[in-house]
Amino acid sequence: MKALEADRLGKRYRTRWALREATFELPAGARCALVGPNGAGKTTLLNLVTGLLAPTTGGIRVLGRPLELSRVAFVAQDKPLYRRWSVADLLRFGAATNPRWDRHAATSFLHAYDIPVRERADRLSGGQRTLVALALAAGKRADLLVLDEPLAELDPLARLQVMDVVRGLDATVLLSSHILADLAGVCDHLILLGAGRVRLCGAFTDLLASRPATTMEDLVLDHLRNPGLPR
Numbered sequence: 001m002k003a004l005e006a007d008r009l010g011k012r013y014r015t016r017w018a019l020r021e022a023t024f025e026l027p028a029g030a031r032c033a034l035v036g037p038n039g040a041g042k043t044t045l046l047n048l049v050t051g052l053l054a055p056t057t058g059g060i061r062v063l064g065r066p067l068e069l070s071r072v073a074f075v076a077q078d079k080p081l082y083r084r085w086s087v088a089d090l091l092r093f094g095a096a097t098n099p100r101w102d103r104h105a106a107t108s109f110l111h112a113y114d115i116p117v118r119e120r121a122d123r124l125s126g127g128q129r130t131l132v133a134l135a136l137a138a139g140k141r142a143d144l145l146v147l148d149e150p151l152a153e154l155d156p157l158a159r160l161q162v163m164d165v166v167r168g169l170d171a172t173v174l175l176s177s178h179i180l181a182d183l184a185g186v187c188d189h190l191i192l193l194g195a196g197r198v199r200l201c202g203a204f205t206d207l208l209a210s211r212p213a214t215t216m217e218d219l220v221l222d223h224l225r226n227p228g229l230p231r
């Protein structure tokens with residue numbers, strides 16, 4: 001079963017294409033790293049996948065059907081939680097607004113990481129706020145979880161905690177990051193964007209099978225240094 005299919009997906013701003021002819025698919029259960037240099041089109045792609053942007057060309061399907069927002073959860077780059085609300089308030093809001101709310105999925109790792117549920121979101125650390133955003137996404141029981149730079153500005157321990165949680169989530173995950181070394185232990189699929197185009201896409205083991213690179217980091221760096229390499 002395909003969790004996500006993009007067909008000639010494109011976004012143009014005036015005369016400039018932020019993303020062009022992006023065609024790829026992800027199987028259900030994939031953990032996919034979305035990587036590429038600054039300005040490559042990662043946030044644009046994630047905004048298209050989550051319905052925050054309308055495509056100029058093409059479209060996407062989630063689990064074989066046109067995009068339904070209830071099936072997709074998005075943790076945006078700035079994790080815009082309602083910052084004056086407590087974690088408990090946010091969880092209550094999640095329960096009230098999501099028909100498929102799963103309290104256990106939302107709260108289990110908050111307890112595991114000692115997140116103070118009575119604390120206001122704006123008094124949490126960046127790593128704690130990321131975990132709360134992930135808890136809300138997990139509670140929504142979305143089929144597709146989309147994370148834009150969840151590791152940005154986190155210290156190494158917080159990054160490990162966040163990636164541990166991502167590894168345990170029961171959903172297909174598409175996540176963008178510049179921190180390649182942290183993705184390697186969690187992600188099994190890769191989409192590499194360059195200048196608004198899909199440069200590489202597939203299961204990580206397939207992508208490595210016919211190449212000298214042995215790690216995701218090497219593979220991505222090889223392609224960024226030599227954009228003419230075969231896909």
Ligand SMILES: Nc1ncnc2c1ncn2[C@@H]1O[C@H](COP(=O)(O)OP(=O)(O)OP(=O)(O)O)[C@@H](O)[C@H]1O
Nearest residue numbers: 013017018019036037038039040041042043044045
């Ligand atoms: N609202 C907009 N209007 C015009 N151009 C835009 C807009 N949003 C993005 N772009 C352009 O589209 C291109 C892709 O931007 P995008 O933010 O998707 O890249 P990115 O890979 O997420 O970058 P970064 O890693 O720096 O976050 C860039 O050239 C950017 O300037």
